[in-house]
Amino acid sequence: AQSVTQLDSHVSVSEGTPVLLRCNYSSSYSPSLFWYVQHPNKGLQLLLKYTSAATLVKGINGFEAEFKKSETSFHLTKPSAHMSDAAEYFCVVSKRGNQFYFGTGTSLTVIP
Amino acid sequence: GAVVSQHPSWVICKSGTSVKIECRSLDFQATTMFWYRQFPKQSLMLMATSNEGSKATYEQGVEKDKFLINHASLTLSTLTVTSAHPEDSSFYICSAGLEWETQYFGPGTRLLVL
Numbered sequence: 001a002q003s004v005t006q007l008d009s010h011v012s013v014s015e016g017t018p019v020l021l022r023c024n025y026s027s028s029y030s031p032s033l034f035w036y037v038q039h040p041n042k043g044l045q046l047l048l049k050y051t052s053a054a055t056l057v058k059g060i061n062g063f064e065a066e067f068k069k070s071e072t073s074f075h076l077t078k079p080s081a082h083m084s085d086a087a088e089y090f091c092v093v094s095k096r097g098n099q100f101y102f103g104t105g106t107s108l109t110v111i112p
Numbered sequence: 113g114a115v116v117s118q119h120p121s122w123v124i125c126k127s128g129t130s131v132k133i134e135c136r137s138l139d140f141q142a143t144t145m146f147w148y149r150q151f152p153k154q155s156l157m158l159m160a161t162s163n164e165g166s167k168a169t170y171e172q173g174v175e176k177d178k179f180l181i182n183h184a185s186l187t188l189s190t191l192t193v194t195s196a197h198p199e200d201s202s203f204y205i206c207s208a209g210l211e212w213e214t215q216y217f218g219p220g221t222r223l224l225v226l
Contacts, residue, residue, distance in 0.1 A: 036217075043205065043219035044156075090155065099146070100207070100215060102156045 004033075004091045006103035014111045019078040021106045023065075023091030026072060033074045034092040034100070035065055044090070050074060061085070086110045114140050116208050118218035125196055126226055133191045133221045135162075135206030141186035142208035146215070147179075150203040162189040162206075196225040 007022040025031055035047040048059025055067040065076045074091060091103040115138040125131050135145055143164045148156040160181055161169040168181035178200075180192040189208075193200050201224050207215040 044207075044217035046214065046216075049214065099158065099161065100156075101158065102148075104155045 003027075003101060004093045004103040006089075006091050006106050008106050009104065010107045010109070012109040012111060013081045015083055016080050019076070019081045019085065019108065021076040021089050021091075021108065023074045023076065023103060024072050025074060025091070025093050027093060032094040033065075033067065034094070035059065035063070035074075035076050036090045036092060038088045038090065038105075040087070047076070047089075081108075081110045083110050083112065114138075114208075114216045116206065116216045116218040118204075118206060118221050120221060121219060122222050122224075124224045124226065127197050128195055131193045131196055131223060133193070133204055133206075133223075135189045135191070135208070135218055137187045137208045137216075140208075142189075143186060145183060145189040145206055145208045147181065147189075147191050148205045148207070150205060150220075152203075156205060164189075193223065196223070198225045201225045 003026050005024045013019055030052055033050045036044045037047050038044050047063050048057045048065055050057045050067045058064045063076060063078045065074050067074050086108055089106045089108060092100045094100050117136045117138055119134045123131055145162040147159045149159050150156045158171050159174045162181045162183040164183045164186055170176045178194055183189040203220050203222050205217055205220045207217045209215050
């Protein structure tokens with residue numbers, strides 16, 4: 001079975017400081033992992049994806065994530081938070097290539 | 113990138129009526145689309161897999177007679193909430209894939225059942 005656990009339901013950071021959103025996964029086989037962002041009342045936007053290529057994945061808007069098999073983690077990071085980064089972030093694991101299972105989400109607040 | 117649209121974006125209906133939500137892939141063909149449901153401040157829950165030309169596959173606990181899915185063409189899937197009740201009020205989101213393991217999500221449809 002596939003699942004993801006987002007360890008923090010809410011994260012607050014000051015503008016200009018680093019962002020860390022944590023995600024752990026469980027999968028019966030080599031997983032594909034994704035991070036999506038959802039701004040209020042908006043649809044989901046793909047930030048980045050890991051599909052068994054490079055373990056350090058770079059995404060849009062300065063975000064990146066590192067796949068660590070030994071730790072079953074896929075944490076999302078950004079060196080410097082921007083006000084526009086405030087949103088809900090979802091870690092996702094895929095099954096059969098296109099069935100997605102979402103984590104519970106992490107709400108990111110950026111303090112000016 | 114690929115674009116997925118949904119219509120309507122907002123719908124309010126009376127209890128007992130049926131509501132149809134459309135999901136379209138605008139610039140690509142999708143043999144498979146997915147329907148999700150999201151309650152306020154909660155995550156997305158996969159409801160069903162919509163397969164073009166065949167029956168949808170429903171996740172455990174999702175009533176197939178309540179949530180009718182039709183995938184009549186390679187660019188259109190519809191979700192019909194039949195005999196809607198207030199507890200069906202939610203945010204419904206569809207997705208479609210352009211390439212392997214990349215899903216593009218629609219903007220969502222907010223349903224309010226009075």
